[in-house]
Amino acid sequence: MKWAEVSIQAAEEETDLVASCFYDVGATGVVIEDSETESDEQELSGAGRALRVMVKAYLPVDDELDGRIAAFRAGIERLxxxxxxxxxxxxxxxxxxxDSDWENNWKAYFHTQRVGQHIVIQPTWEEYTPLAGDVVLRLDPESAFGTGxxxxxxxxxxxxxxxxxxxxxVFDVGTGSGVLAIAAAKLGAKTVIAKDYARASAEVAAKNVAENGVQDVVTTGVSDLLAAFDGQADLVVANIIADIIIRLFDELGAHLxxxxxxLASGIIDERVADVTEAAVAHGYVIEDMYTDAGWAAMVLRRASE
Structure with missing residues (x-):
């Protein structure tokens, strides 16, 4: 399969908004890279200037590609x-x-890595001998951008x-490769529902769930935020971006x-205040916060009724 790598330069503080425009046209994730050199890619619009980062997303090359790019351009122009x-x-x-170029690109940079105290992310093409207490997540993200x-x-x-x-x-909203859903299952969750807006990502997640032998715990599927989730969860995980997390609060009450x-992540430091404001307005309190490399993850508790 062929994919279109669509990219635009932006200031670092704009990446959240640019990512939102990509998600709006069906991208399953974004890649953010330092941008210090001129691009030799095909120019589609506008006149560029040197900025700090390059924001990229991948869209399938199909009959909808031109329309998706046009919609992305319109979103950027509105901003x-x-x-x-x-x-x-x-x-x-x-x-x-x-597709093969993309796969090889991931494999060149994705290696076995310990994350946290017990969790180890192991690419399916690498060997690893677990230590006592390790929680090993075997992963092939393919096109779903979820290396962990x-x-x-x-x-x-x-x-x-x-x-x-x-x-x-546990509900995993925007599951991508399924890495967080698989982790929740291996850590002892009884039931995990993991869904993504993009069908391709949901299919990748299903493969990774099977690879890790947790298909009896984790159910995958397609959903726009929580629209296709039934029932209530003790924990909702959303590793997306601030603007979509803010939208999520409108649906969260019926599902938590x-x-x-x-557990909300994908929030750049500059947007923490916006997410906090939305959380408080919907009756949530900040229980904990993690920060790393200009990003924040927030643990928000729903007030008991």
């Missing part, structure tokens, strides 16, 4: 109304990559080690038990 939004003046670029090593995911894994004590019902908790 031009935001004071100081530099990305609106930058070119949007694309290049076509083969990015600060946003690593903070969630460290938090799950503290939060999952056994017997919980009184006293239940939300």
């Amino acid at each position: 031009a109304e935001t004071d100081g939004f530099d990305a609106a003046a930058c070119p949007i670029a694309k290049r076509i990559v083969q 090593t990015h600060p946003t995911t690593a903070m969630c894994l460290r938090a799950l080690e503290q939060m999952v004590r056994g017997g919980e019902t 038990t009184p006293g239940g908790r939300l």
Whole structure:
């Protein structure tokens, strides 16, 4: 399968908004890289200038690709109304990559790594001999961007080690590769529902769930936020971005038990105040917070009724 790597330069503080535009057109995740050199990719719009980071996402090359790129461009242009939004003046670029190119690119940078006290992320193509007490997650993220090593995911894994004590019902919103759902299951959760907006990601998650032998605990599927989730969870995990987390609060009340908790990650430091404001407005209190490399993960508890 062919994929379009779509990219745009942005200031570091704009990455959250750019990522939101990518998610709105069906991207399953974003890659953020330092951008110090000129791109030789195909220019699609605008006149670029040097900024601090390059934000990339991957979209399938199909009949909807041109429409997705046009919708992404329109979203960026709408953000031009935001004071100081530099990305609106930058070119949007694309290049076509083969599925195999993408897979090899992941494998070149993704190696076995310990995250937290007990969790070890092991790529399926590497060998690893577990130590006593290790919780090993065997993973092939394919196109789902979930290696477990990015600060946003690593903070969630460290938090799950503290939060999952056994017997919980966990909802994983925007599951990606399924890494957080698998971790929750292996840490002792009784039931885990893991769904993603993108069908391709849900399929990758299902493969990884089977690879780890937790298919009796973890159910995967497709959902726009919590729309296709039934019942209530003791813990909802959402490693997405601030704007979508803020939207999630409107749906959360029907799907979280009184006293239940939300583990929200993918929040850049500059947006913590916005998420906090939304949480308080919906009756949640901040129980804990993790920070790493300019990102934050927040543990929010729903007030008991």
